[in-house]
Amino acid sequence: MQRDIRGVSRRTVLAHAGIITAAAAVTSLTPSVATAAPVKAPKTAPAKVPTSANGWSLEKEANHVSTVWTRPVPGTGLKLDIRIGDAEAILLHVIRRYHYEVEQLHPGDLAGWQRIDKLNADLPESNLASGTAVRIRPGAAAKGSLFPLQVLVVRDIVADCEGLVRWGGDDNPVDESLFYIDRGPDNQEVRDVARKLRRGEATAGHGAGTTVDPLSKARRERARRLARQQTNRR
Secondary structure, eight states: OOOOOTTSOHHHHHHHHHHHHHHHHHHHHSOOGGGSOOOOOOOOOOOOOOBOTTSOBOOSOSSSSSSEEEEEETTTTEEEEEETTHHHHHHHHHHHHIIIIIOOOOTTSEEOOOOGGGSOTTSGGGGGGGTOEEEESTTOOSTTOSOHHHHHHHHHHHHHTTTSEEEGGGSSSOOTTEEEEOSOTTOHHHHHHHHHHHHHHTSTTOSTTSOOOTTSHHHHHHHHHHHHHHHTTO
């Protein structure tokens, strides 16, 4: 049914027209949401993860939401806090060969992960805070703490790790108790050498504890070559 508008007064029509005109004027003065310029969020750089001197991330604690865990050192009866994975495979090889060929280790002769606030963050010892270093006989850090034949074996052990481990005896200041991973966490050589050492440990007649001759010409030359390279980096 259509509404009969013939009876509507002229005053009513004009009043309605005035309201529509006013509404249109207000709309024209109001900014359109659709055409408003987008607000860009400020760019912020991602937070830099704190690392030890060798580029591995620091850990605040061991055995809880961490890459550092207490691990046994096979054949020694000892344990230490160390970064699990490739660093563990390489450094445990160092410790075991040291135990078998340099000097038998006893409780108190190993120190692994430590909090960074207990270390000098500017020195290689900071690598302890990422679980990628170990101190063997921590009290014997001074130069000359090892006999010449022991040094020769230590250099053979380091050479076994194909340059991925550095001995603190070649650092300045010297720390003959310190051994640490000398490459970053993304280095392919770390993975390759760790895989090689694991395979050796699982193969009879290979790995730490087997008879080797560090005095052989080939092994001594290999150790000397690496020692020259690492000593020149002091």
